[in-house]
Amino acid sequence: MKNPIHLFSLTFFFFVGCITLEKEKNIESNSKNSILIADKQFQEKTELQKSMQRGKNIYSGFCMQCHLPDGKGVPGNFPPLAGSDWLTEKRSESIYVVKYGQTGEIIVNGVKYNNVMAPLGLSDDEVADVMNYIMNSWENTQNQMVTVEEVKAVKK
Amino acid sequence: MKYFLSYVVAISFFTSCAQQLKLNDIPIKEEVRNYTIKSFVSNINIPWGMTWLPDGSMLITEKSGDLIHFINDEKINITTTFDDLYVRGQGGLLDIELHPNYPENGWIYISYASNEGEGEGGNTKLVRAKLIENNLTQVETLYKATPNTTSGVHFGSRIVFDKEGYVYLTIGDRGNHEENPQNLQKDGGKVYRFHEDGRIPDDNPFTNEAGAKTSIFSYGHRNLQGMAIHPTSGKIWTHEHGPKGGDEINILKKGANYGWPEITYGLNYNGTIITEETERDGMENPIYYWFPSIAPSGMAFVTGDKFPEWKGNLLVGSLKFQYLELVQLNGNNVISRQKIATDIGRLRNVKIGPDGYIYIAVEGKGIERITPN
Numbered sequence: 001m002k003n004p005i006h007l008f009s010l011t012f013f014f015f016v017g018c019i020t021l022e023k024e025k026n027i028e029s030n031s032k033n034s035i036l037i038a039d040k041q042f043q044e045k046t047e048l049q050k051s052m053q054r055g056k057n058i059y060s061g062f063c064m065q066c067h068l069p070d071g072k073g074v075p076g077n078f079p080p081l082a083g084s085d086w087l088t089e090k091r092s093e094s095i096y097v098v099k100y101g102q103t104g105e106i107i108v109n110g111v112k113y114n115n116v117m118a119p120l121g122l123s124d125d126e127v128a129d130v131m132n133y134i135m136n137s138w139e140n141t142q143n144q145m146v147t148v149e150e151v152k153a154v155k156k
Numbered sequence: 157m158k159y160f161l162s163y164v165v166a167i168s169f170f171t172s173c174a175q176q177l178k179l180n181d182i183p184i185k186e187e188v189r190n191y192t193i194k195s196f197v198s199n200i201n202i203p204w205g206m207t208w209l210p211d212g213s214m215l216i217t218e219k220s221g222d223l224i225h226f227i228n229d230e231k232i233n234i235t236t237t238f239d240d241l242y243v244r245g246q247g248g249l250l251d252i253e254l255h256p257n258y259p260e261n262g263w264i265y266i267s268y269a270s271n272e273g274e275g276e277g278g279n280t281k282l283v284r285a286k287l288i289e290n291n292l293t294q295v296e297t298l299y300k301a302t303p304n305t306t307s308g309v310h311f312g313s314r315i316v317f318d319k320e321g322y323v324y325l326t327i328g329d330r331g332n333h334e335e336n337p338q339n340l341q342k343d344g345g346k347v348y349r350f351h352e353d354g355r356i357p358d359d360n361p362f363t364n365e366a367g368a369k370t371s372i373f374s375y376g377h378r379n380l381q382g383m384a385i386h387p388t389s390g391k392i393w394t395h396e397h398g399p400k401g402g403d404e405i406n407i408l409k410k411g412a413n414y415g416w417p418e419i420t421y422g423l424n425y426n427g428t429i430i431t432e433e434t435e436r437d438g439m440e441n442p443i444y445y446w447f448p449s450i451a452p453s454g455m456a457f458v459t460g461d462k463f464p465e466w467k468g469n470l471l472v473g474s475l476k477f478q479y480l481e482l483v484q485l486n487g488n489n490v491i492s493r494q495k496i497a498t499d500i501g502r503l504r505n506v507k508i509g510p511d512g513y514i515y516i517a518v519e520g521k522g523i524e525r526i527t528p529n
Contacts, residue, residue: 060425061331062245062308065451069426077478103201103520115502116520118202118219120308121244 048132048145055133062120063130071138077115079108082138095146095154098127124151178401178421178447184481184493191463193497196515196525197226203517205252205266205315208510210259215287216523217266219248223292226523236292242269242278245308250280253315253323255352262286263352267313267325270300277304279343280311280327282354298354299325299371301343307331310344310379310397314455319390322357323350326394328379333417337376340368345416347380347394347408349373361411376414376439382455382472395452395472398422399430403449404442405470407488415439421447444483444490451476454505458482460512462528471496473503473516480506480516480526500524 060069063081067073071082081087086108087094101119105112122130131146197203202219209215213227215234221241223234241249247269255263263284270281279301286294310328317323329336329345337345340362348371349360362368382395392408402422406414419433419441435441446452454473458466470483480496480503497503497516505517514526 064425065309074476077476114520116201118248118519119243121242121247 048136051129051132051145052136054126055129055131056137058122058126058130059133062122063134066117071134071140075111076113079106079111079113081134082140083109084140085109087135087140088142091146092154095127095131095151098122098131099124099151099154100156124148127151178445181447182490182493184495187479187495187498191496191526191528193500193516193524193526195522197224197231197523198521200224200517200522202248202519203504203522204248204250206505206507206515206517206523207252207254207264209254209287212510214523215252215264216517217249217252219243219250221249223249223252223266225287225290232290234287234290234292237295238268238270240270240272240278240281242271242304244269244278244306247278247280247308247311250311250313251315253317255284256317256321264292265298265315265323267315269311271304272297272300273302273304275302275304277306278311279304279330280313280325282315282323282325282348282350284352284354296354298323298350299348301327305330305332312380314381314383314394316383316385316392317352318385318392321352323352324348324373324383324392325350326377326380326383328381328397329377329416333378337378337416338413338418340365340372340375343369345375345377346372347374347377347383347392373410374408374412374414376412376416376418378416378420381453384455384457384470387457387459387468393455393457393470395455397451398445398449400425400427401445401447401449403446403452405444405472405483405490406440406442409440412440413438414442421445422449443488449476450474450481452481453503454507454517456506456508456514458514459508462512463514471506471514473506475502475504475519478502480514497524497526 066078067081073080102117105114125148128146128148128151135142200218203216204219205217207215216224220243223236225232225234250267253265255261264287265284267282269278271278281300282298284296285292307330309331312326312328314326325348327344327346336342351357356370360370362372363370377396379397380394384393386393395405397403399422402420417430419436419439420430421434424430452472453475456471458469469485472481474481478501479498482494482496483490484492500518501521502519503516504519507515509515516524518524
């Protein structure tokens, strides 16, 4: 009496096992796909991180003296980069400023600024790097990385 | 042990506090405007250096490379041949001075960031040249610092002549304070002294030191953008940008070490400590330091009779707080501080004109003139 039940349960387990195995296979291939996706994301992130790391060095050599390490600037004198509406809403204008400098009045987070930022003399890839740094530092985030091509396209 | 530990904690607490506060500082007084400030030369982006020709007209350098001759209320662009001009970060066309015997020899001295020589990047260079019919010609290189680097910071640079006819040049540490300011074999973080033609004076302090740059007059500096000769003592006064809180006024002594970065009153920009040391034997202490930093640029002693109350005192521009600071002196001691031209803009340079009035170079504006009422 016991044996057929055993056999049955064994068969049952076998099937279940097979189904599970099949499922696992599916999961495995799914997760392979997701690893691929994650890999790609990881690579993109690394590209951004690399760019930001280079940008951080540019920032400390060219920007920090006025905009300060925390990106908050000096109200009324040097506009903030951290939490700056200008930086988020005026992407190509921001690239322009880093590339060619800035004169004349601008309004950042409701505060008027009328100072001169001299042309920094940065190369296009340096502009892209420092843009990626300031757009992703402090609590700033961006959806799209700044590329050298994008910087090249911003003309005087 | 317990007591010892709390003693250590207390000591380190007080020491770190001492770095962040300046006790018994002289507060700056608000402006009392009994003078007039008016635009003199308008529309110059970054006016860096300025001087006057014997006819009273002005020569002004603009950082991006323009040399402007302001004559008969007109700006004339002088043609230069600085093909090696390196405009990057704080670098570009910098200071300008006339030889003390300009009417006889016509020499004009200019400092600028240059990419001449080996290696990517640039470093500070001193040249002299002559102005002939709106052209700067007969350019002679007197000194070019090495190596070229792509660092955008701390090029210096001011030029002055002392009463004996030596020419002095300042070059900042080029952002490499680990290697440059304390090493006599390297350029950067130094004040240099030359004969008028660029030769090294025999009595320069390090002429007998093997491997040393013999043009060095003093070292251990960070970034000097102000230098002036004291009108009575003839001594060379400088100021320099410190790190965060640690801008200094120094009186130069031949061969002296001004301590950067071994001793400083300043902190890193992120607030971390560079060194606990503010003094050490064999290193000079400033006669005054600013805390917080004002970001000083340009320096002049008040001479002449147009501002009798200010005569003999020091004027220093503030890039950060956008005013001119009158530093009142008793001998070599700072006794009070006064704001002038509040909120004028980033103040890059200050000089007393041949007419005795005060001229200030303001970024985004140009040259403004202060006259008594």
